Amino acid sequence: MLPRPVTHPSRLGLSKGDLVDSTGEAIFQSWKLDPGVLALLLLTAVLYLRGWKRLHQQTPQRFGINRLVCFFAGLAILFLATASPLDVFSGLLLTVHMIQHFLLTMLAAPLILLGAPYIPLLRGLPRKVRERGAGPFLASRALQRLGRFLTHPLTGLLAFTLTTVAWHLPVLFELALGSESWHIVEHLCFFLTAILFWWPVILPWPSRPQWPRWAIIPYLLFADIQNTALSAFLCFYERVIYPTYTTAPRLTGMTVQEDQAGAGAMMWVLGSLAYLIPVGLVTVKLLGSHHEVQPSLYARQLADASHGRSLPVQRRQERKAWDLLSVPVIGAVLRWPYFRRVAQTVMFFLALLLIADGLFGHQMGSMNLAGILPWTHWRGLAVIVLLIAGNFFCMACPFMLTRDLGRRILPGGWRWPRLLRSKWLAVALVATYLWAYEAFDLWDSPWWTAWIAIGYFATAFLVDGLFKGASFCKYVCPIGQFNFVHSLVSPLEVKVRDIDRCQTCKTFDCIRGNSQQLGCELQLFQPKKLSNMDCTFCLECVQACPHDNVGILAVVPGSQLIDDRYRSSLGKLSQRPDVAALILLMVFGAFVNAAGMIKPVSAWEETLKSRFGLHSQVPIDTILFIIFLLVVPMIVVGLCGALSRFMGGTRARWRELTCSFVAALVPLGFSMWLAHIVFHFVTGWSAVVPAVQRAAVELGSALLGKPDWSQATVPSLLDWLPSLQLLFLDLGLLLTLYVSWRIALRYASRGASALGLFGPWAGLAVTLYIAAIWIVFQPMEMRGMMGH
Amino acid sequence: MLQHASSIVSRSLLLSILLLALPIIVHGDGGRVQLQQKADSFLITVFAAPAPLRAGQVDISVLIQNFENDQPVLDAQVQIILRGESGMTVRAEATRAEAKNKLLYATMLNLPESGQWQIEVEVKRGAKNSKVAGFLVVSPAWPLFLSHWRLLVLPPFAIALFILNQRLRSQMSARRNR
Numbered sequence: 001m002l003p004r005p006v007t008h009p010s011r012l013g014l015s016k017g018d019l020v021d022s023t024g025e026a027i028f029q030s031w032k033l034d035p036g037v038l039a040l041l042l043l044t045a046v047l048y049l050r051g052w053k054r055l056h057q058q059t060p061q062r063f064g065i066n067r068l069v070c071f072f073a074g075l076a077i078l079f080l081a082t083a084s085p086l087d088v089f090s091g092l093l094l095t096v097h098m099i100q101h102f103l104l105t106m107l108a109a110p111l112i113l114l115g116a117p118y119i120p121l122l123r124g125l126p127r128k129v130r131e132r133g134a135g136p137f138l139a140s141r142a143l144q145r146l147g148r149f150l151t152h153p154l155t156g157l158l159a160f161t162l163t164t165v166a167w168h169l170p171v172l173f174e175l176a177l178g179s180e181s182w183h184i185v186e187h188l189c190f191f192l193t194a195i196l197f198w199w200p201v202i203l204p205w206p207s208r209p210q211w212p213r214w215a216i217i218p219y220l221l222f223a224d225i226q227n228t229a230l231s232a233f234l235c236f237y238e239r240v241i242y243p244t245y246t247t248a249p250r251l252t253g254m255t256v257q258e259d260q261a262g263a264g265a266m267m268w269v270l271g272s273l274a275y276l277i278p279v280g281l282v283t284v285k286l287l288g289s290h291h292e293v294q295p296s297l298y299a300r301q302l303a304d305a306s307h308g309r310s311l312p313v314q315r316r317q318e319r320k321a322w323d324l325l326s327v328p329v330i331g332a333v334l335r336w337p338y339f340r341r342v343a344q345t346v347m348f349f350l351a352l353l354l355i356a357d358g359l360f361g362h363q364m365g366s367m368n369l370a371g372i373l374p375w376t377h378w379r380g381l382a383v384i385v386l387l388i389a390g391n392f393f394c395m396a397c398p399f400m401l402t403r404d405l406g407r408r409i410l411p412g413g414w415r416w417p418r419l420l421r422s423k424w425l426a427v428a429l430v431a432t433y434l435w436a437y438e439a440f441d442l443w444d445s446p447w448w449t450a451w452i453a454i455g456y457f458a459t460a461f462l463v464d465g466l467f468k469g470a471s472f473c474k475y476v477c478p479i480g481q482f483n484f485v486h487s488l489v490s491p492l493e494v495k496v497r498d499i500d501r502c503q504t505c506k507t508f509d510c511i512r513g514n515s516q517q518l519g520c521e522l523q524l525f526q527p528k529k530l531s532n533m534d535c536t537f538c539l540e541c542v543q544a545c546p547h548d549n550v551g552i553l554a555v556v557p558g559s560q561l562i563d564d565r566y567r568s569s570l571g572k573l574s575q576r577p578d579v580a581a582l583i584l585l586m587v588f589g590a591f592v593n594a595a596g597m598i599k600p601v602s603a604w605e606e607t608l609k610s611r612f613g614l615h616s617q618v619p620i621d622t623i624l625f626i627i628f629l630l631v632v633p634m635i636v637v638g639l640c641g642a643l644s645r646f647m648g649g650t651r652a653r654w655r656e657l658t659c660s661f662v663a664a665l666v667p668l669g670f671s672m673w674l675a676h677i678v679f680h681f682v683t684g685w686s687a688v689v690p691a692v693q694r695a696a697v698e699l700g701s702a703l704l705g706k707p708d709w710s711q712a713t714v715p716s717l718l719d720w721l722p723s724l725q726l727l728f729l730d731l732g733l734l735l736t737l738y739v740s741w742r743i744a745l746r747y748a749s750r751g752a753s754a755l756g757l758f759g760p761w762a763g764l765a766v767t768l769y770i771a772a773i774w775i776v777f778q779p780m781e782m783r784g785m786m787g788h
Numbered sequence: 789m790l791q792h793a794s795s796i797v798s799r800s801l802l803l804s805i806l807l808l809a810l811p812i813i814v815h816g817d818g819g820r821v822q823l824q825q826k827a828d829s830f831l832i833t834v835f836a837a838p839a840p841l842r843a844g845q846v847d848i849s850v851l852i853q854n855f856e857n858d859q860p861v862l863d864a865q866v867q868i869i870l871r872g873e874s875g876m877t878v879r880a881e882a883t884r885a886e887a888k889n890k891l892l893y894a895t896m897l898n899l900p901e902s903g904q905w906q907i908e909v910e911v912k913r914g915a916k917n918s919k920v921a922g923f924l925v926v927s928p929a930w931p932l933f934l935s936h937w938r939l940l941v942l943p944p945f946a947i948a949l950f951i952l953n954q955r956l957r958s959q960m961s962a963r964r965n966r
Contacts, residue, residue, distance in 0.1 A: 022862050023859065023860060023862070023891070025890075026860070026862055026884070026890035026891050027890070027891065029890045030887075030888060030889045030890045030891070031888070032888045085889075088888050088889045089889070132953075132957075133953065136953050136956035136957045136959075136960055137952075137953065137956060139956070139960060140956050140959075178820055178839045179838070179839060180837070180838070244820075247821045247824070248821065249821075249824070249831070249833045249851050249853060249858075250858055251853075251858060251860065251891070253858060719845050719896075722932070722936060723936060723939060726936055726939040726940065727939060730939055730942045730943050730946075733943050734943055734946050734947075737947065738950075769943070773933075773940070777932045777933065
């Protein structure tokens with residue numbers, strides 16, 4: 001059948017060139033960039049490149065550039081097949097759909113295998129993950145047997161043939177056309193079985209043949225026969241096989257039948273070529289060689305290494321941790337002596353702006369800078385920076401300026417009272433802050449927010465003006481305590497680069513300071529400092545160290561919670577009930593704070609209020625806070641400690657055990673704060689624009705224009721946000737469980753039962769996780785937004 | 789030289805991964821054909837996803853073709869109006885910028901309730917206004933936990949993998965000790 005006659009483009013008011021170009025451009029711009037697929041491909045590329053780089057140094061002949069090119073070409077084709085216009089148009093044209101399948105099965109899969117990806121991907125993994133994570137699986141005999149079964153030619157042939165035929169049955173093909181998820185499953189089946197199919201043909205190093213080489217010729221020919229039969233059916237069948245294409249709009253002038261026949265012909269020709277070319281190559285190789293090349297000794301050793309055994313190559317020196325200060329530009333900026341002061345000054349002026357607007361501006365929270373900046377933006381950015389870097393907000397703390405002013409004006413020099421040299425005062429202040437926030441709706445009161453900021457400045461001025469060191473930061477500031485506790489799971493830490501160098505140090509400038517620099521005001525001695533607890537990232541130690549031996553180093557998040565060594569200025573975590581209480585308050589505070597903003601809890605509070613005939617919410621909030629922030633955590637944790645001690649059969653003291661395990665709850669608590677605060681940050685970040693415009697207008701400046709309050713309303717389509725919140729919670733739970741398990745193992749080494757010790761704490765973590773999921777799925781008040 | 793280049797490439801790739809982890813703007817389009825009608829000189833096809841449609845976020849996309857030559861029309865303005873059985877109206881402009889398939893005009897809408905929704909598509913091109921209408925059947929929304937099942941099964945899956953890892957490790961060390 002001929003295509004429909006095309007009307008002259010001039011009838012549309014366009015030149016022929018315009019029409020063709022714009023349609024063509026539109027087609028070529030039709031990309032589907034799924035971040036999940038892209039991230040997976042990029043991660044694979046990074047791992048392969050890391051592994052290939054190391055192997056290329058050791059055996060350049062085996063891991064030449066050709067392997068790298070093949071592997072990357074395979075990934076590029078995989079990307080092309082799943083993200084390019086081919087995927088977008090596969091639902092409209094069967095021919096395009098078949099090209100997509102051809103790329104996945106006949107090009108991407110063999111090219112990836114030509115890159116011999118097994119060992120490079122393994123070597124690309126971080127050493128601990130490779131040895132402790134993947135090693136046991138690779139060394140497992142059952143899994144090795146499974147691997148041999150999967151890479152057997154018969155398995156590959158059957159899996160690939162059956163998958164191809166099954167997915168071309170109308171019922172399954174239609175299922176994939178109608179659902180994006182099934183379409184992904186279809187492509188996964190094609191790609192994975194194609195890997196199995198091509199494995200015996202390519203034999204990616206270091207795999208060994210399970211059939212004689214000549215058997216690959218009938219193997220490929222059988223696959224070609226199956227491909228020919230399927231293609232011929234598509235080509236010559238007189239009815240439309242897949243009804244979806246009947247209803248799809250025709251864009252090319254091809255009828256559905258022509259499209260189907262074209263798809264069959266394409267599959268026939270390209271598919272046969274893909275099978276017959278390797279047949280030719282294998283035949284030529286068989287005729288040209290008379291002996292099988294045995295893998296070299298080194299190759300066998302390297303293959304052994306992939307099964308968890310040690311590699312006989314020269315071990316490289318312990319890699320030094322990544323250091324933020326060694327990053328160009330960022331490192332230089334952070335090292336600049338005035339950087340901290342500049343950052344603090346900027347924050348100080350923002351705080352002044354906030355105070356001024358809070359005291360004199362419009363008193364609706366969502367319209368005032370004091371209602372938006374601290375509760376939505378500052379908190380949101382603070383938790384994000386804690387998650388991806390560390391405690392950089394203490395570094396830029398605006399209260400430092402008044403602290404320094406206090407030191408100049410007030411007599412100072414007193415020592416902080418011995419009785420208060422713990423975290424108990426901070427515990428009381430944090431609890432008061434959490435209660436006041438909810439009871440007095442601080443987030444909706446610019447006036448109160450401004451007075452809290454003023455109070456903060458005054459306290460910092462008085463405390464550090466009268467007392468030595470950074471007493472305000474260490475013992476008083478609730479914001480600082482929040483940052484200290486949650487930076488325990490941050491990926492960066494101010495830390496000594498080479499501990500051996502500290503052994504010869506006689507001056508201890510990092511803590512004592514010198515004529516140029518202050519030392520650590522929080523009394524953290526770098527060689528004995530473990531974790532970010534009490535570290536304000538002031539970088540005084542970095543500047544003071546005469547050996548340039550302190551950096552901002554990468555650490556495994558949460559790893560310092562497992563360790564119970566002596567920590568400078570803190571001692572052992574297992575011996576600090578005040579620190580455990582602070583952690584517990586932060587963890588339960590996260591849940592109570594988030595729960596206070598969901599509708600079922602608000603409704604329950606209202607019911608209680610009316611039942612008791614109260615006019616104010618404050619008594620209800622006070623009682624609920626005492627119950628859920630103090631009583632319940634103490635009972636639950638006390639019980640967990642006792643049960644853990646009993647079930648684990650340990651002689652360790654209840655207090656020590658409880659303090660140790662409470663630290664493991666930090667990741668879960670932080671994930672709840674993240675899920676909650678990031679929600680408000682994402683939904684409310686644009687509200688700052690009209691609030692700034694309003695403040696400018698009230699000051700008599702029309703420079704920024706009239707406030708556009710539509711930007712302060714809740715965006716309706718944020719379907720990815722619950723997924724992000726759940727991801728935070730998942731990671732928080734997993735890290736908490738892992739840390740708890742490692743702590744249990746620590747006690748188990750003294751003869752106790754790890755599972756018995758771990759059980760109660762795991763139960764508590766899972767219960768908190770379920771509570772967090774319930775909270776996240778409830779409708780949440782849009783605080784800081786118009787019409788919350 | 790090669791080493792340096794590959795190190796730069798791997799760092800760039802890592803950075804790209806980090807950037808990808810950031811939230812992106814949701815682009816819609818695709819799904820099943822819901823409606824195909826001729827209006828004046830246009831052939832208008834309306835697609836909707838997911839299939840079957842469920843209350844919550846739906847992706848509506850529209851292909852406008854010149855009826856006589858099947859050529860897609862790429863310079864129109866498209867308004868989509870949906871009216872629910874309760875009288876609720878949802879209105880949105882569909883644009884090519886929102887679409888993955890740039891021959892289509894797409895938009896993401898929030899349909900808060902299930903039932904039959906009347907859909908109207910208004911196409912404006914120059915002085916020409918065309919309109920097609922039809923019905924969409926919207927099923928009740930999935931419970932929230934079902935629509936996020938992948939993330940909810942992640943912890944049990946990771947825990948199972950960890951338990952297996954620990955068992956294999958203890959078996960390995962027992963073998964070594966023997």
